[in-house]
Amino acid sequence: MPLFVIQSLDHDNVLDKRMSARPEHLARLQALDAAGKLIVAGPMPIDADDTSKGFLGSTIIVDFDSREALDTWLADEPYLKAGVYKSVDVKPFIKALPQSAEQDK
Secondary structure, three states, X not given: OOEEEEEEEEOOOOHHHHHHHHHHXXXXXXXXXXXXXXXXXXEXXXXXXXXXXXEEEXXXXXXXXXXXXXXXXXXXXXXXXXXXXXXXEEEEEOOOOOOOXXXXX
């Protein structure tokens, strides 16, 4: 299955919107994780020592059957619906390291 890197950038001054949409956003990521489709996900803070300053955006690496399936999933992204993200960039990704036991086969 193909991997994809999703890099999303936040609008300025949307911390309140982000925090309001966060529970639904996390629930969707947890569902992906439970389905074995989430590789890694997390926010990019303006200041890692003080997240009250807000976020630059988010990075997510996912495993979807196709770009079309990913686009369908992204269409319901709570941060997009809430106006948190000003842009979403998706690129295909090949994981080289670290190698898993499955990659060694």
